Amino acid sequence: MNGVLVPIQNCTVDMIRIKCPYCGERDHSEFTYGGDASIKYPALDASESEWTKAIFFRENIRGMQKETWHHTNGCRLWLEVERSTITHEIKSVKACHPQIEKITKNKS
Amino acid sequence: MTRFNAWNVFKNGFTGQKNWDRQWRDPEPKKEYDIIIIGGGLHGLATAYYLAKNHNKKNIAVLEKGWIGGGNAGRNTTIVRSNYMLPGNHEFYEHSLKLWENLSHDLNYNVMFSQRAHVSLYHSPGAKDGAARRYNIMRLHGTDAELWDLDTLKKNIPHLNYNDARFPIMGAAVQRRAGNARHDSTVWGYARAADSLGVDILQNCEVTGVKRSQNNIESLETSRGNIKAKKVGFAVAGHTSVLWQMAGLGNLPIESHKLQAFVTEAVKPLLDHVVVYGVGGAHFYISQSDKGSMVFGGDLDWYKSYAQRGNLPMVQDTAEAAMAIMPCLGRIRLLRHWAGVMDMSMDGSFFICKTPLSNLYLNAGWNYGGFKASPASGWYFADLIANEQPHKHVQNHNLERFEKGINIDERGAGPDPKLHG
Numbered sequence: 001m002n003g004v005l006v007p008i009q010n011c012t013v014d015m016i017r018i019k020c021p022y023c024g025e026r027d028h029s030e031f032t033y034g035g036d037a038s039i040k041y042p043a044l045d046a047s048e049s050e051w052t053k054a055i056f057f058r059e060n061i062r063g064m065q066k067e068t069w070h071h072t073n074g075c076r077l078w079l080e081v082e083r084s085t086i087t088h089e090i091k092s093v094k095a096c097h098p099q100i101e102k103i104t105k106n107k108s
Numbered sequence: 109m110t111r112f113n114a115w116n117v118f119k120n121g122f123t124g125q126k127n128w129d130r131q132w133r134d135p136e137p138k139k140e141y142d143i144i145i146i147g148g149g150l151h152g153l154a155t156a157y158y159l160a161k162n163h164n165k166k167n168i169a170v171l172e173k174g175w176i177g178g179g180n181a182g183r184n185t186t187i188v189r190s191n192y193m194l195p196g197n198h199e200f201y202e203h204s205l206k207l208w209e210n211l212s213h214d215l216n217y218n219v220m221f222s223q224r225a226h227v228s229l230y231h232s233p234g235a236k237d238g239a240a241r242r243y244n245i246m247r248l249h250g251t252d253a254e255l256w257d258l259d260t261l262k263k264n265i266p267h268l269n270y271n272d273a274r275f276p277i278m279g280a281a282v283q284r285r286a287g288n289a290r291h292d293s294t295v296w297g298y299a300r301a302a303d304s305l306g307v308d309i310l311q312n313c314e315v316t317g318v319k320r321s322q323n324n325i326e327s328l329e330t331s332r333g334n335i336k337a338k339k340v341g342f343a344v345a346g347h348t349s350v351l352w353q354m355a356g357l358g359n360l361p362i363e364s365h366k367l368q369a370f371v372t373e374a375v376k377p378l379l380d381h382v383v384v385y386g387v388g389g390a391h392f393y394i395s396q397s398d399k400g401s402m403v404f405g406g407d408l409d410w411y412k413s414y415a416q417r418g419n420l421p422m423v424q425d426t427a428e429a430a431m432a433i434m435p436c437l438g439r440i441r442l443l444r445h446w447a448g449v450m451d452m453s454m455d456g457s458f459f460i461c462k463t464p465l466s467n468l469y470l471n472a473g474w475n476y477g478g479f480k481a482s483p484a485s486g487w488y489f490a491d492l493i494a495n496e497q498p499h500k501h502v503q504n505h506n507l508e509r510f511e512k513g514i515n516i517d518e519r520g521a522g523p524d525p526k527l528h529g
Contacts, residue, residue, distance in 0.1 A: 015420050016411075029421040033411040033526065035363075048511060055523050056454045056510040057359035060349035062414045085364070085414050 019093050022075040034068030037080045061085060068096060109304045112216055131296060132303035137310050140336035141169045146315055147343035148172025149181045151471055153298035154486020155343060160305035163494035168307045173314035180346055181295040183448030185369050185405045187382050188480040189226045189286035193245040194516055199501040202251050204484030205285060211483060217297030219289045226286030228384040231275035239281035256280045269435050288382055288395055318355040324467040341469045341493055346449035348472040357464060361454040361510055362473055363525040365408045366447040368418035372440045374400030385433045392429035408529045418447035456528030457516035460489050461506035469493050475528055
């Protein structure tokens with residue numbers, strides 16, 4: 001298998017590396033992609049049109065966007081990642097939940 | 109434009125086949141068009157062709173930011189099928205398949221449509237029941253569909269892994285009229301046929317801005333100057349959101365994801381059908397091109413991206429799937445692989461609809477399945493632009509369906525675009 005993969009690794013195919021605040025830097029194949037992290041759900045009794053916008057409509061940014069990733073095969077934290085959808089470059093990673101973020105900060 | 113026929117091939121033989129006309133003109137943009145279609149892919153060109161042919165429209169332009177055949181028209185796995193079951197979808201895709209069946213004659217261009225059968229393997233009794241339900245619904249609507257038991261499958265495709273597959277092959281759901289076509293021929297054929305009906309195909313003409321009033325689009329700023337338009341159609345799947353926001357229209361029920369495809373070195377005839385390992389197993393589809401290359405693909409890369417290049421884990425997953433059902437591929441070498449950016453919509457179905465602007469029409473959200481859809485997509489989008497109201501087969505393929513709760517979710521995967529692959 002290695003013999004097959006080596007030439008491919010040398011071309012432009014990339015593995016995204018995500019710095020999990022709890023586990024350290026890992027391959028993205030350990031994670032599951034969530035989706036747009038900028039979505040704010042409206043109040044439960046908000047109008048149908050507001051809920052439709054939150055659930056179905058996306059900005060679909062071409063550039064730097066905030067998104068969620070789940071460290072499925074690691075610590076299982078949900079992370080908020082700032083990543084470019086053009087180059088896949090990652091600007092920042094933090095735990096989604098503010099309480100968890102405190103714990104991971106203490107750890108480092 | 110010289111027609112392709114036996115006489116003309118014979119006649120041009122005297123001059124070494126060197127005196128054929130250009131396939132389509134390279135005109136300068138006019139100041140104003142009646143209809144501008146943005147996107148010179150299969151869908152945009154098909155739309156322009158049917159606008160001219162079915163609706164007798166003149167003064168049409170197709171704007172393409174690159175060159176014809178350089179976008180997703182050259183980045184697909186060329187599979188054509190109509191195994192859809194939901195109202196609207198099955199009529200639409202069946203119409204598309206019927207157009208494919210006569211497309212070479214219609215366009216006077218050989219699109220190499222090959223009805224070699226689409227064979228979806230199933231791997232569990234539950235998957236068989238699911239396939240039987242879907243394929244029975246297809247039969248009820250007059251589309252050909254059948255189930256093959258294991259013996260029939262073994263007789264037709266003897267070299268699948270029937271011995272020790274992780275998900276044992278139990279049979280297959282088959283559509284015999286399905287198959288594949290040549291992607292380049294199709295996009296060139298549509299470009300040539302549209303051009304011969306007077307459509308201006310403007311290559312290297314990227315839309316950089318949209319000038320609009322409150323309710324409509326007035327003109328388009330492009331890399332080849334400002335162009336006015338009475339009606340505008342967007343057909344830029346993959347980058348619909350970018351253009352939509354350029355027009356100041358906000359969000360869409362679409363995310364852009366990338367899908368990889370793979371081509372191997374050419375080998376002797378190995379596979380006569382399109383084989384899909386997808387019902388109750390992994391997700392993998394393979395066919396053999398007329399040149400002999402194995403053409404195959406798998407899942408999305410699973411994260412949102414506009415980069416036209418794929419990632420490694422999916423290369424591995426796809427190779428594993430290939431080995432799981434066709435171990436004979438073990439030593440074949442990969443020649444190329446690439447990724448295309450696609451509009452993944454919130455329910456896995458497309459949009460052919462009006463928009464908040466009175467002279468703007470939307471053709472988008474083709475998910476995995478844009479290639480096979482292109483003839484019908486052009487057909488119904490042209491119909492919408494010409495007649496100002498959607499045909500009944502696409503009347504629910506609009507942006508309002510989510511708020512109304514009439515999502516067209518063929519897979520039942522819910523509002524997460526990456527799950528509709």
